[in-house]
Amino acid sequence: MSQISLSDLNAASKVDFVSALANVVEYSPWIAEQLAGKRPFVGVNQLHTALMAVIQAAEPEVQLALIRAHPDLAGKTQRAAGLTAESTDEQNSAGLDRLSDAEYAAFERVNNAYRDKFGFPYIVCVRRHTKDSVLRDFETRLPNLVKTEIRRAIEEIGRISALRLDQLVVADDRLKVHGRLSTHVLDNHTGKPASGVAVELVELAKLGDSRVIARAVTNADGRTDQPLIGGRPLPIGRYELKFSVGQYFAERSVPMSDPPFLDEIPLRFAISEPEGHYHVPLLVTPWSYSTYRGS
Amino acid sequence: MSQISLSDLNAASKVDFVSALANVVEYSPWIAEQLAGKRPFVGVNQLHTALMAVIQAAEPEVQLALIRAHPDLAGKTQRAAGLTAESTDEQNSAGLDRLSDAEYAAFERVNNAYRDKFGFPYIVCVRRHTKDSVLRDFETRLPNLVKTEIRRAIEEIGRISALRLDQLVVADDRLKVHGRLSTHVLDNHTGKPASGVAVELVELAKLGDSRVIARAVTNADGRTDQPLIGGRPLPIGRYELKFSVGQYFAERSVPMSDPPFLDEIPLRFAISEPEGHYHVPLLVTPWSYSTYRGS
């Protein structure tokens, strides 16, 4: 997606402004039209707050129309017919483009059950989720009242639009839409950061296969050069970090048993705050280790 | 196997003595015959030491015959033809009765390669091993010299006979042939032993499927009532202990994230000393944990 500066947005003609924001909220140019009159915006946070205020102030039937303008999750027919580029990217980020037939069926059941009850599609900001957590979210929301789900749908539209604005608009301030997952390996045997440790991050799945989503080797400070996940929301879900400590200590000729007491160490944890910072360090000797949610 | 007391063995006629010890060393009554003359034994350790001395003192060709009297590991034909009851039990304990066709093929390759090189069967005390570690042991031993392997085979016969004596003979002393794997869960959130934590021990396998070999729930002291493995050698191999700490803290209404940061905690480790004591504790809060090789 090409980017535009906030000052250009502030200076643009109404037509250009509306066109620029066309895809921030799915098929709903009326929002951008109202926003145009509220310019200038001093920051992207103010812009997003104004956008949400426009939606909140709309008549109930207009809000409903907005909700109904959204596609079904993982809808086969809709994907064939074509989603907005934004929707496609977002759904793919949660792996919704890699569903097995059984998974498609599961999502279709979800969508249909939700539509049947509420009369509008189930909306969720998929960039904040894994396939597992989407299904869990659905199960939590299906028993809700209609008015609760209208509120929840607008909340999710708010999150989706914030992420889209974050990608689209260059401004001095940043929306708080990204999280970060990092690690750090401390070698308590020698009292130094452990460098050269192979690290693998696996997204665990109940639905379908677990998959490796990041691989790295620790640097001289025992950290990875890049966060394991960064520059995006952390998908809610279950993860496993794997550290090849047997190989690390073997390369340093540290006395170990054969096979080594500790070889590949798995740390299994869940992410529940997509915009949070998860620091999951490993303090390790050939005979012991610790981990904790750090900061 | 029915048991016999050491004092009865000491008092028995030579014929009865030899008959009682018939299966301690595979198809080799001459050993018991020589041992009969060395009675009385003050303990089972002395008996086993004498047994090993008889083997060590034998002529090379007698030693070779002893080695050749042993069956192939997991040999399909031999199992069909019938092993001694002791051999059958031992091989089953390492899962050699649950081999897939591919695994049979792997063991057959091993046996044949070994036989081809050394002219006698590959002998290993299987009760001290998992399938994985047997294959690894084979790979380590195949490059050896013949004289090294004769020494190693006799060593393994020593371990096999020690375990068989341990089961057969009731004496005041015990042979040091058993190991112990235990755990302990400390709840550092409340400063108390964690009781009621579901624990699962899995034997990890490269060859074939991993399998749960023990399940327990921690008691008031945070321990399991029985060792996770005890009363036998600890099979050399890789293991995973799984602790259901999410459920434990949820039942105590401890504030947690949703999904919980820590839910099922896996501790992955290897056992290399079958006669050792492995204590693998878990110190845990909803946000941190540690483990170490304890005692």
Added chain:
Amino acid sequence: MSQISLSDLNAASKVDFVSALANVVEYSPWIAEQLAGKRPFVGVNQLHTALMAVIQAAEPEVQLALIRAHPDLAGKTQRAAGLTAESTDEQNSAGLDRLSDAEYAAFERVNNAYRDKFGFPYIVCVRRHTKDSVLRDFETRLPNLVKTEIRRAIEEIGRISALRLDQLVVADDRLKVHGRLSTHVLDNHTGKPASGVAVELVELAKLGDSRVIARAVTNADGRTDQPLIGGRPLPIGRYELKFSVGQYFAERSVPMSDPPFLDEIPLRFAISEPEGHYHVPLLVTPWSYSTYRGS
């Protein structure tokens, strides 16, 4: 104190029974007289429960007389005049025989303030306390109502008498009046118990000087042969355990910085449950350590 078996107590004449229990409750033979009629006792717990029931059932003025029969804590004049042997031992155990003039003055202020308000001496089971915690207990209790303090005084008489019965009577059951403080040093550098580590236990004092109350060296299992405190209640108070780990690692030629990053490690903690089991282990490498309240 010489001991007597519960069966002898059950079989004794009333006079002998009363004489044997003479000093279990300070200057109050009427209690033993009533207890004599409730024999036989199946255990020392039942005997103590009966003793407390006799006190609870007494008329208020009798209870008051019982309370008044107790000496002041650390009273100089009373010590000169002579306490019962039991009181002397107990007061000495908390260091009340080693008070500086300033400390005597502090205790005298406490005693007088308490006596002035309540009209009876401040009673506390000193074997469960350090000097610091006695003064703290006094401060907590001084604002209480009279009826609360009568209840508290009887509670403390119950604890004092339980400890005296525990020393006096030999029975099949034991009163739960002892605590235990233990430690365990695990060397996470080599994955073994740390043997040969010098350990020192210091009772920390606000009032007067801190003093070493136990010294030990860890055995082959990384533990001390005897509990650091055992066979008595754990005095409520603040403690420091000191472990000479620098020396331990130096003797094993483990590479360390100079001076060693960790040398003498202090673990500072408080005991609040005199009848509890406090296990305070140390998991240590030359560069890291952990401790926790264990079990």
Added chain:
Amino acid sequence: MSQISLSDLNAASKVDFVSALANVVEYSPWIAEQLAGKRPFVGVNQLHTALMAVIQAAEPEVQLALIRAHPDLAGKTQRAAGLTAESTDEQNSAGLDRLSDAEYAAFERVNNAYRDKFGFPYIVCVRRHTKDSVLRDFETRLPNLVKTEIRRAIEEIGRISALRLDQLVVADDRLKVHGRLSTHVLDNHTGKPASGVAVELVELAKLGDSRVIARAVTNADGRTDQPLIGGRPLPIGRYELKFSVGQYFAERSVPMSDPPFLDEIPLRFAISEPEGHYHVPLLVTPWSYSTYRGS
């Protein structure tokens, strides 16, 4: 000390250059005179390397004169007579201006013994030391050969001059003469950084009194706003960090025993690398804690 930029130094007249560097090496303008001819310097590291090369290249008697131009450590008479401002600051930084009479006597013994043996004063870069470590360094060096001590003295002059250059010269590069001591408190009870924890850093002394050298309160990230020691070398010595965790947990109404099991936690460690980064974190619950040398 007023500062000067490297470019100004490069452009200065020889006289001004020598005057500017007058006090970088004690009473030895000949060094600056030689350096003047080697300009321009691209960085302060290159300048310092050149300075050391000038000293190394000097005749033995010139080197000896340079060494002899240095004052005695903590010399009473010399302090009365006046040291260079630099020497005074440096000696004060190690507390040499706060010596008791007994300590003065100890340093005088050291100085005299050293002078008697070697014929020149004992030189050490005191900013890298505590009083204790200076005396320990002296004891290590006194048995050395004269030629070893000439080399060591020049090494220390190198360290002293590097620190003086670091303060004097503004350049694009920095000399690696500073260390850093930092901490971090993680609350494993709630899975968050512990903010608001009072922290105290004590320099432990064998010689004279221990003294508090830093006080701080942890911020929202569980760290102190400033390093506990920074912007200078870390004095070699023994330290204790004290964390008021009892108060921290009490303020958050976390259930604890009374008195709290953990209240003020002391972490005792030594610094041996003045230019290193020592990160000494505390992972803590009301019932457990860990520390390690981090990075």
